[in-house]
Amino acid sequence: MTETQLEKVRARYGLLAVVISNVAIAAVAIVGVWQLDGDKSVIVGILTAAFTAVSSMTTAYLGIKAVSNTAKSIALGQQSAALNAAPPAAAAPPAAAPPAQRTS
Structure with a gap:
């Protein structure tokens, strides 16, 4: 399984968990409100x-x-920026000094 597929599966199951939890909370609230006939302060609290x-x-x-x-x-x-960056130019070796001339 590739990284992209794994991320999609994680996102789907995470979203599914949130949706199921929200539906369960809403169902409990609806049942709670339905069972309480008339007590407005408790209904508002639920x-x-x-x-x-x-x-x-x-x-x-x-x-x-x-x-x-x-x-x-x-x-x-x-x-990707690191991969696209140009490699640093190799430093050129210093030029050799010309040999000194002797005078005799």
């Missing part, structure tokens, strides 16, 4: 808690995914 849980879980997933994608893009950008 709905507030459910909304907070769903929004924070979704935000956390999207935030982590965004940071992960950004870090991966930066790493790939640096790697």
